[in-house]
Amino acid sequence: MSETFDYCEIGRRVIDIEAQSLQQLTQYINGSFTAACELIANANGKVIVMGMGKSGHIGNKIAATLASTGTPAFFVHPGEASHGDLGMVAKGDVLLAISNSGEASEILTLLPVIKRLGIPLISMTGKPASSMAKLSQIHLQITVDKEACPLGLAPTSSTTATLAMGDAIAIALMEARGFTADDFALSHPGGALGRKLLMRISDVMHCGEALPVVQENATIKDALLEVSRKGLGMTAIIDQDQTLLGIFTDGDLRRLLDNHVDIHNTEIGEVMTRSPATITCDVLAAEGLKLMEDKKINGLLVTDNGKLVGALNMHDLLKAGVM
Template sequence: MPDTFDYCDFGRKVIDIETKALQNLAQYINGSFSEACHLIASCAGKVIVMGMGKSGHIGNKIAATLASTGTPSFFVHPGEASHGDLGMIKKGDVVLAISNSGEASEILTLLPVIKRLGIPLISMTGKPESSMAKLAQTHLQITVEQEACPLNLAPTSSTTATLAMGDALAIALMEARGFTADDFALSHPGGALGRKLLLRIADVMHTGEMLPIVTEQATIKDALLEVSRKGLGMTAIIDREHKLSGVFTDGDLRRLLDNRIDIHNTTIGEVMTRNPATISPQVLAAEGLKLMEDRKISGLLVTENERLVGAFNMHDLLKAGVM
């Protein structure tokens, strides 16, 4: 391979070709696309996605995207379907068959059985005159002018277009169903995404004996001892009716020391920060993180019906995997 080969230049050409393929794809979002969406939306069963080779790899991703956005779906390999896995497909399902040529023999072999079961077929091909396109109840066209491969052989632009068409299906259906962030969270309970969508302030806050609290009449020294004991870098201050009056933080202490205030005789009520930022225990922990970042603070007090119920800091969110 010549030392002068410009990898970056060729890489940009690939991106340019695939970008044009996606721009041209928009013309195929038409009545057939709407019909495919209606077929899937009215499906009582699952969407069964099929594809061979690279189309199969893309089909696997499309099935996963459908499933995670509210459309029950899974991938069935056409070769395995001919040897028993066809039993996974039942009346009430919809089959989405993918093939750029529209002539994948492994899929065409299955179509008579699928038709006999009365299962609607949606085909996704680059050839509207192909066998799969003609046999389908509705056809999604994914034609591209050229592959990004210089030999025009390796599936590149065509697989990119296929994936984008699958995303268009999944997200259109998601929007039509009114699929919410809470719905999304239920199908993503694991990992960082699940924690951000499921964890609420109530799941990470300190309560009971671990909650730092002093009264307005306590001295600054008493408040500092409470901050040290509870380890949150702050303490809440309550009035005689046990309602939240203010907060005192490590940052407040540094400012007091600069002003040479007597910590032994001055009450915390005289120096506390009044009307501190608070949050509800039912709010998502990720929203608490954003509030702290916006306010440039490292901890928050949690209130419910004007009563102090908890407290947490950045370390708690870090430990919970929210950040």
């Protein structure tokens, strides 16, 4: 193999060919696309996605995208469907069958049964005159001028176009359903995105006996002991009614020591930081993180109508996976 072989030139050519295919795909976003979206939106069941070979791999991703954006869907392998997995398909479902040629025998074999079950068929093919296109209620055309493969054999432009058409359907349905970021988080609870969208301050804050707090007439020494016991690098200062008055942090201590303040006899109320940054427990933890970053602080006090209910620091958010 030549040492001067230009991999980059080939890579750019592939991307240019596939980009052109996507540009041409917009002509097929038409009445059939609208009809397909409406059929799925009004269905009582799920979207069953089928495809063989590379179309199957793309179909798997389309089903996953639909499911994560508010449209119940899953992939069924056509070969396995002929041996029992067709039992996963039920009345009220919609079948989305993918085949660039439109002649995938494994899918065509199933269509009489699909028709008998009364399940509507949406086909996605590159051949509008194909058997699958003719047998479907709605046909979505995904024709490309050429594959990026120089032999014209490996599915490249065609699979890219198929994936893009699937994304177009999923996002159109997502917006039509009014699917929100909170809805998205509910289907992604295990990932970092889900934690950012679902976790609230109440889920990570310290409260009860773990809450660092002293009365305003406590000495600085007492406040330091509380900071040390609770391990949050701060303590809240309250009055007799649990109303938050201020905060005292490790940073405040360093400044006091520089000024030679008597920590044994000075009351914490004299040196605390008044009107500290606070947050409510129902706010997203991610918003608490942003507040700390904006104010360049490491801890937050949580209040409810001015009453102290909790506290958290940057380490709590790090442990929870919010940052």
